[in-house]
Amino acid sequence: MKTNYVKGLEKRYLKRKGSVCPFCGSRDLDTSGRCFGIDSCFQNVSCSECGNEWTDIYTLTGVTFENLPDVATFDKWINGVNLPQD
Secondary structure, eight states: OOOHHHHHHHHHHHHTTTOSOTTTOOSOEEEEEEEEOSSEEEEEEEETTTOOEEEEEEEOOOOOOOSOOOHHHHHHHHTTTTOOOO
């Protein structure tokens, strides 16, 4: 269970979009390592000013499509003909 102190740090950090240290407010942040999961990604973050460390958690919030198939191919897919495999 998160304490009110931790909830407050998290709220302040997220409000600032992860751009400053939640402990001291410094913008001098270092990132390292990434670990990809099925529905999320993690990144280690540390503050060069105060030395505190934490982990950012990223989740999928949208998608942008590039190189879309032509309309005829797309129509075949949605009608079940040559449906792409998952």
